[in-house]
Amino acid sequence: LHLQRILCPVDFSDFSQNALLYAHGLGQHFGARVFVQHTVQPGVAYLGGLDPTPAVVDSEVQMRVARDEVRKMLSEADIDSAEVTVLLNSGDLAARILETESKERIDLLVMGSHGHHGFTRLIMGSNAENIIHSSVCPVLVISKPTGGLLDKTLGRGFKSLLLATDFSAFSDRALVIALKWAHAFKARLTLFHCVEKVPDATKGITEIFPE
Numbered sequence: 001l002h003l004q005r006i007l008c009p010v011d012f013s014d015f016s017q018n019a020l021l022y023a024h025g026l027g028q029h030f031g032a033r034v035f036v037q038h039t040v041q042p043g044v045a046y047l048g049g050l051d052p053t054p055a056v057v058d059s060e061v062q063m064r065v066a067r068d069e070v071r072k073m074l075s076e077a078d079i080d081s082a083e084v085t086v087l088l089n090s091g092d093l094a095a096r097i098l099e100t101e102s103k104e105r106i107d108l109l110v111m112g113s114h115g116h117h118g119f120t121r122l123i124m125g126s127n128a129e130n131i132i133h134s135s136v137c138p139v140l141v142i143s144k145p146t147g148g149l150l151d152k153t154l155g156r157g158f159k160s161l162l163l164a165t166d167f168s169a170f171s172d173r174a175l176v177i178a179l180k181w182a183h184a185f186k187a188r189l190t191l192f193h194c195v196e197k198v199p200d201a202t203k204g205i206t207e208i209f210p211e
Contacts, residue, residue, distance in 0.1 A: 003030040004026055007106040009037045009097050012069045015112030017077060019142040023110040024079050029157070029184075032107070033085065035102055036074070039065050039067035040090040094130045106137050113143040138177055164192045 008023035010016040027034040040062045042183065070086050089096050101109060109131075132139050163178045165171040175191075182189040 003032040003107045004111060005035065005106050006032050006106055006108045007037060007100055007104065008033045008110045009039065009093075009098070010070070010073060011038070011112075012073055013112065015142065016071060017112075019076055019110050019112040020073065020079070022140065022142055023151075024077065024084065026108070027083075034083070035087055035100065035104060035106070036070060036087070037087040037097070039069055039093045039147060040066055040088065040091055059090060062090070065075065071195070079191060090109045093162075094134075097131060098134055099136060102114070106114045109135055109137055110138045111141060113141050156186045158182075159185075160188045163189050164194075165195065186208070 003026060006023050006027050008016075008020050010020055023034050023036075026032065040059065042059065042062075066088055067086075069089070071081065074081050074084065087100060089100075097109070100106065158181065161182055163171075163175060163180055165175065178189055183189065
């Protein structure tokens with residue numbers, strides 16, 4: 001996997017801030033261009049009364065607020081805005097991510113696993129499955145804050161990688177990427193496969209690849 005373009009969708013939560021650190025660190029390590037994207041969810045406010053009337057929130061205001069939040073996010077991560085390309089759009093979150101992935105020829109998608117508003121639905125609902133299965137590039141999902149274990153340039157890198165495999169073609173592709181990353185970061189790679197019932201012929205075998 002030769003990384004040249006990385007996309008990091010953000011929602012301004014701590015989880016997407018963490019994903020941004022990983023995206024930027026990987027970009028610095030591999031010399032890749034990093035795209036930071038925020039998708040505005042068109043808001044609707046309701047006026048009071050017996051028959052509430054929907055009032056569309058000014059999209060320009062939403063965009064202006066989002067632009068300021070992105071600047072703040074980059075500043076807090078100590079990332080120069082010149083080091084990334086910021087993309088702001090509106091609409092369906094998953095659709096916009098996949099559109100950017102195709103248009104910008106993204107090699108890796110990095111996103112946080114939890115967040116607010118759209119990202120909660122993204123990770124917990126059907127949007128997550130849609131992105132993971134529809135994405136033509138690998139998806140790196142960051143599950144929790146690093147607690148200071150990750151520096152700006154990913155200098156500490158990855159020490160240990162775990163690859164869960166079911167021996168499918170998709171797993172083969174993941175194995176290729178895992179092997180390249182293990183080599184790039186001089187990390188230990190562990191292959192994991194789980195079977196519900198062990199065949200009699202394989203009983204007693206505990207390791208496929210002994211040390």
